[in-house]
Amino acid sequence: MTADRGVSFPELLAASPVILGEGAVIERLRRADGIQLDEHVVNSALIYQDAGRSALEGICRQYLEIGQRYNLPLLLSTPTWRAGRERIAAAGLAGRDLNGDNARFLAGLRDSYGDYARQVAICGLMSCRGDAYKPDEALSADAATEFHAWQAGQLAEAGVDFLLAATLPALSEAAGLARALAATGLPYLISFVVRPEGTLLDGTPLNDAIASIDAAATPPPLAYLINCTHASFFRSALLHSSNSSPLVRKRVIGLLANTAPLSPEELDASTGLVEEAPEKFGRDVSALHGELGMKVLGGCCGTDERHIECLARELARR
Secondary structure, X not given: OOOOOOOOHHHHHHHOOOEEEOOOOHHHHHHOOOOOOEOOOEOHHHHHOHHXXXXXXXXXXXXXXXXXXXXXXXXXEOOOOOOOHHHHHHOOOOOOOHHHHHHHHHHHHHHXXXXXXXXXXXXXXXXXXXXXOOHHHOOOHHHHHHHHHHHHHHHHHHOOOEEEEEEEOOHHHXXXXXXXXXXXXXXXXXXXXXXXXXXXXXXXXHHHHHHHHHHHOOOOOOEEEEEEEEHHHHHHHHOOOOXXXXXXXXXEEEEEEEOOOOOHHHHHHOOOOOOOOHHHHHHHHHHHHHHHOOOEEEEOOOOOHHHHXXXXXXXXXX
């Protein structure tokens, strides 16, 4: 079953001064009482369980209600970060339309918000095959195109508004992913994890990464994001004197920010949640709209509804 297209993300992006991104979902579910994430598909199978579906819906509705309250366009991502064919089979769910069911679940939530639903864009969320903090596990470009084509097609068929490949640590797999996403005909974004010195985790300068992917994929990404990165690291990376450039600052349109100013290696080794005051998060992330022209701003690890509320309040003031 193919869902009707809901929102034109390119049109929403062109018409909106700023778009609010959701906050953390998987991390919040991991800390929720009575919720067990699957070792293979993480949060994707929760929609088939009463308690899991309720918990997932509650978090998504918090972000929807914040966007509606401040009259800000909103980006929501399907709970499909790890829903590739390989992982679905390992989880014993090969007979389920896991990507399509999650896309329709989220579209149903959006549609319950009346007129505001027209301001909510749903992206089909994907990521790398291996550990997002370990660039040495990245697939080659050709292998990534083949590996990710199936999930990209499933999400496109389900009727998402656009595709997003996020938390990417290495150029090779990002380039292959871009080709797989481009082949669906949907608009798509590529989102990296970056270091303060303006490189991907594999050491590729942002300049080179964006130029390579723009040349390799037809059509190229609509734009790029950075995620799972602290606002201070993001600012440093985009303003780096040699690894960034005006082109990078034009093609990168936003940040889904962590609350912890830690490297990926430090985050990976952290045994507890490293939080940042919601008010500080809101001020620092919203400042990137005025300073660097960022149009998509939201949260990643460490954030919850308090951080997104403070960010939305600051963006609405601007």
